[in-house]
Amino acid sequence: MKASTSYLLAALVAGVSAKDQGTYAVLRFNNAGGQFSTEGRMDPIASPGSDKTHSHGVMGGNNFDVTVEGDQLLGASCTNAKILNDKSNYWVPNLWFQSPVNGTFKKVPLFYMNVYYFFDATNDEIKAFPPGIKITHGDMDRRTPPATGGLQLDPTKGEIQAVQWTCPTQDANIPRYPADSDGTKAGLPDPQNAGAGAGFPVVNCDGYASPLRQDIHMPSCYNPEAGLNDYKNNMAFPTPTNDGKADCPPGWVHVPHLFFEVYYDTLQFQNEWTPDGQTQPFVLSNGDRTGYSSHADFISGWDPDTLQRIIDTCNAGFIGMDTCPDIPGGLNTEICQFPSKNPDPTEAWIPQLPGDYQVSGWGV
Numbered sequence: 001m002k003a004s005t006s007y008l009l010a011a012l013v014a015g016v017s018a019k020d021q022g023t024y025a026v027l028r029f030n031n032a033g034g035q036f037s038t039e040g041r042m043d044p045i046a047s048p049g050s051d052k053t054h055s056h057g058v059m060g061g062n063n064f065d066v067t068v069e070g071d072q073l074l075g076a077s078c079t080n081a082k083i084l085n086d087k088s089n090y091w092v093p094n095l096w097f098q099s100p101v102n103g104t105f106k107k108v109p110l111f112y113m114n115v116y117y118f119f120d121a122t123n124d125e126i127k128a129f130p131p132g133i134k135i136t137h138g139d140m141d142r143r144t145p146p147a148t149g150g151l152q153l154d155p156t157k158g159e160i161q162a163v164q165w166t167c168p169t170q171d172a173n174i175p176r177y178p179a180d181s182d183g184t185k186a187g188l189p190d191p192q193n194a195g196a197g198a199g200f201p202v203v204n205c206d207g208y209a210s211p212l213r214q215d216i217h218m219p220s221c222y223n224p225e226a227g228l229n230d231y232k233n234n235m236a237f238p239t240p241t242n243d244g245k246a247d248c249p250p251g252w253v254h255v256p257h258l259f260f261e262v263y264y265d266t267l268q269f270q271n272e273w274t275p276d277g278q279t280q281p282f283v284l285s286n287g288d289r290t291g292y293s294s295h296a297d298f299i300s301g302w303d304p305d306t307l308q309r310i311i312d313t314c315n316a317g318f319i320g321m322d323t324c325p326d327i328p329g330g331l332n333t334e335i336c337q338f339p340s341k342n343p344d345p346t347e348a349w350i351p352q353l354p355g356d357y358q359v360s361g362w363g364v
Contacts, residue, residue, distance in 0.1 A: 020245075022121045023315035025324060026114050029059050030080045032335045034109040034265055037062070037080050039094060040340030041355050044068040045134045045231050045297050051342040054140070055094040055285040055354045057262075059113055061087030061301050062338040070228075071131035073301025078336035082322040083310075085329035087301030088129075090115055092214060092262050093140070093294070094285040094344070096353060097269045104349040108282065111211055111263035117256045117321065119311055120220070121245040122238065124254035128307035129300035130222075134231045135258070137218050138163050138295025140286050143361045145183025149197035150190040153217060155237050162217035162237075163294045166196040168207025176201035178278055185362055186278060187291065200291035202280045204270045212266040212282070216296040220257040221248035256311060260296045279363065287353055289361035303329065 031037070036057035042064070047053040049067045058064055061076030068089070076087040095108040119126050146152075152161040165187070167176045177189040177197050187199025196215070205212040219235040226234035238246035238254065248254045266282070273281045283289050306328040314324035322331050344354045353359075 020121060022119060024116055024118045025310060025314045025316040025321035026116050026318055027086065027321045028082050028114055030082060030333060030335050031110065031112065032337065034111055035337065036110055037336055038064065038338050038340045040344055041342040042066050042340060043297065045136055045299065053355065054357055055344050056091045057094050057110055058089055058091040060089040062336055063087065063301070064089045066341050068299050069132070073299060074131055074303070076301060078334045079332060080334060080336040082320070082332055083306070083327060084332040085303035085306035089299050089301065090260065091297050092260060095264045096283045096285060097272065098281050098283050098359065100273050100281055104351055105283070105353055106349050107344065108269070109265045111265040113263065114261045116259035116261065117310070118259060120238070120257050122254055123241065123245055123247050126254050126256065126311050128304040128311060129255050129302055130228060131300055131302065131304065133222065133228045133300045135218055135235050135298045136231050136295060137216060138293065140293050140295050142293045143288060143290050145188055145292060146198050149188030150192050151217070153237050154240055156239060160237055161198065164190065164196045164198060164215040165200055165291055165294070166213040166215055167201040167203065167205040168195060168210035169203060170206050174203055176203055178202065198292060200280045200282050202277055203275050205266055206270060210263065212264050214260070214262040214264070214294055216260040216294060218258040218296065218298065220255050222253040222255050224253060258298060283353070283359055285353060285357065287357035287359045289359055289364060
């Protein structure tokens with residue numbers, strides 16, 4: 001359909017102003033009863049073709065598999081993203097509750113998940129992801145604390161700290177972490193946000209409709225010389241400039257800045273443990289008791305023209321990307337659940353984490 005004159009003018013204005021002022025839109029998903037699209041021991045980025053990985057929860061299109069190559073995801077027949085032309089996959093490690101009584105494990109269901117698409121202020125032109133790009137952030141082997149419990153996304157200031165846990169509580173003044181914590185026995189509080197920090201909090205996260213949340217920022221500078229598959233070297237965080245923006249290195253491509261916001265239904269476990277202000281019972285599927293190894297993965301299955309339209313014209317903010325006008329392909333209402341190649345056990349309580357991952361970290 002031919003674009004209207006008013007649309008073209010809006011696109012032109014948005015394209016110019018987006019460089020000077022950041023915009024964003026939240027991508028939401030259709031998920032049934034707190035479930036991911038699929039779950040199990042699959043990771044086509046870090047462990048392609050193998051079940052030698054920990055359990056993940058996956059959102060997005062149904063062409064996800066243990067191996068994903070090129071533009072494979074574009075061929076998905078369904079997705080649970082609310083934008084029909086987004087057949088991407090987004091995944092994170094599953095969260096488990098370990099019983100303080102007998103040490104057995106029960107999976108913590110997803111509450112809901114959002115992915116923020118930030119189009120940050122920059123002197124670069126922000127471009128749509130190339131189909132098949134593989135992006136990760138976080139270190140699945142990490143058990144040691146970062147330098148700070150706060151966010152640190154500036155590569156000129158040392159180690160990037162882009163992974164946090166947020167713990168909304170009915171009592172806003174309750175400490176989420178021990179006051180004297182150095183990160184070796186419990187997590188580190190965010191000095192700018194009392195409700196967040198690095199590592200698992202030590203209290204029940206009982207905020208209204210807001211249980212424990214995993215927060216992960218992804219890098220937004222793509223190095224085409226490294227290529228789509230070299231996830232260890234193909235991405236970096238942009239560098240702040242003197243004019244209040246953030247730019248990518250010369251020759252790199254500035255793509256959207258993704259922020260994963262994953263709520264887990266931890267409220268159903270609040271009577272299964274007694275907070276003591278020092279310890280906590282949650283474990284990531286890789287056996288991490290600290291939460292420091294939280295990580296996220298993304299493979300793009302976007303139709304590039306659709307995403308570029310959103311980048312250039314959509315500033316819906318928290319209201320949601322699905323409220324933006326004139327999105328090519330339109331919206332999607334399908335839940336799109338599909339079976340896992342390596343599913344998790346179906347029993348409610350299990351004696352060992354899937355893949356026989358051993359618990360490690362604080363107190364182990």
